[in-house]
Amino acid sequence: MLTNSRGIAFILALAISALVTAFLSLIDSANSTILLVAGGLAFSASFLLVNITLEFLVFREIGNIYSLLEKIQKKDLSEISDKSSKSSISPLRRINKVINSYALARQKEIETLQKNAEFRREFIADISHELKTPIFATQGYIHTLLDGAIDDKHVRMKFLKRAAKSLDSLDVLVQDLLTLNQMESGVIKFTFTQFDLKDLIIEVIDQLEHKASKRDVEIIFEHEENTPYITSADRQKIYRVCQNLIFNAVKYNNNKGQVKVTLKASKSSIQVDIKDDGQGIPPEDLKRIFERFYRVEKSRNKKEGGTGLGLAIVKHILEGHKSKISVSSTVGKGSIFSFSLPLVKPVVIESKEAIQKS
Template sequence: MLTTSRGISLVLSIAIAALTVAFLLLLDDATPALLLVAGGISFSVAYILMQVTLEFLIFKEISNIYSVLEKIQKKDYSSIPDKNESLLSISPLRKINKTINTYAQAKNKEIETLQKNAEFRREFIADISHELKTPIFAAQGYIHTLLDGAVDDKSVRLKFLKRAAKSLNALDKLVQDLLTLNQMESGVIKFHFETFDLKEIIHEVIEELEHKAAKRDMLIRFYYDKEKSYLTFADKDKIFRVCQNLISNAIKYNNDGGEVEVHLKAQKNHITVEVKDNGKGIPPEDLKRIFERFYRVEKSRSREKGGTGLGLAIVKHILEGHKSKISVSSTVGKGSIFSFELPLEK
């Protein structure tokens, strides 16, 4: 009984009432009725105050602390109350409760981060194993076929050597892209900023990719205002790679005979680049993941069209290094628009 708030309140209230009555007995004019009323009032007031104090300011907080500690012991961080809830309490144990809640919330976030990292590592290892296996097995197949006797046939030998070389080139590009991405994330690669004309960079990219577009009867249209300046301060080589990747993807995932539009817009303080295609588009559930390593909307078609699956991840990191970001909007069946911004030099 004495371990509950009611039990403690009852004992302390009786003690206070007894002390009050004993004190009044010392008075000569104390009547039994006065003693009874004084004892009852002191008991009632003391019981209510004790009950409220113990129940809401001490026992409730202690119960919350034990509850949180039990959840921490069981490693169940999902249902731990928010640390801000304790700010509404006036209990002297509030600081302890707040500290424990803060610790529990931090542990919860730490565990969630570790779980996400573990899942990411599993997916990454599976993806990179598959990506490396494809060109390696292809090159192995051609070379072993040659070693088994096909090397004596000159036409077969040349054809298989070219295919093996193509597979090894794809493997080399994959490794180089992985190294580039890793160096960007770790800060090893430095950005070399300079002032240049963004319009000229896009022209160079289009000239480089026109042959690729022509093979599929595709047009690349470049829209810009000849009266405006498009000078920007950025890393010229890396922005070239961003434009190259976005326009190349617009060609790669467009329909035969389609169009790729590149829009260059100079605003008050920045330049906006938009790359638009009229291909199949990207489903909404894939939009949030297309900038992840090796993520492909259509895995089989993507591999047939080439590429390492790292291009958009590299684009994202390059633009983040310029304090910018890549944006995308897409409608299934109508196409996609990728855009980014760079500062305008005046």
């Protein structure tokens, strides 16, 4: 009976009613009817007040605390919600909120640990796969030579070249991993200089023109001829960003397709858009294409080559410039990769004659 609010309220109400009745019995004018009515009113009022107080300020809050502690014990934190804090006179409500906040913090910590563990598993699986391919290829060529093929000069040179090519791919992969790790840890510093972004993109296009011509892919560069696109950035790293994005636009484009690079200058920034008319990227892959080793249609991309780290490096380089890479894509129509850099307005130096005239 004493384990719930009604039982305790009943006993307290009886005690209060008895005290009131006893006090009134000391008055000479109080008869039995008055004592009975007063005792009944005292019991009813006391029962209601005590029951409501215990139910809402004590037992309900204790029940919530027990329920919360049971969920924490069972590690079932999925149903715990961050309720809006309301002022309450109950100290138990405040205790409940503290425990709830702790449980939510633990839930977020567990979710973060689970995501990190999943990322580590995927990363180890991906890097193992990426390293296995060139290593196994090189092993195959070398063991074939050791088994007697080395005596054939033609076979020897062909297999040595293939082994060297596999080792070169392995070296590129390791260098990209080191670069990405150094960027994430802040070891690589950025050297900011002022340069014309238009000239840099022209250099990249000239370098990739031969690869584009092999697939009959046309690269179009749209910009205003007499407009300087001066920016302040790390030229070498921005060169790598443009090289990677334009190369991908060529590589994943359709044969006889078109890559359009557009420069747009506003009051304070320069926007670079790189558009292709290839197969596009499915919506479920858009959020993950900047992750390490993530590939859309892995079998096709593996055939195309690359380390799978290019877009991850692009993302980190632009973040180091306080910029972001964005992408929009439609399956079957192509993709557009965009980023922006600050626009530096050229300083106009007046000639001596103009100064003298003024």
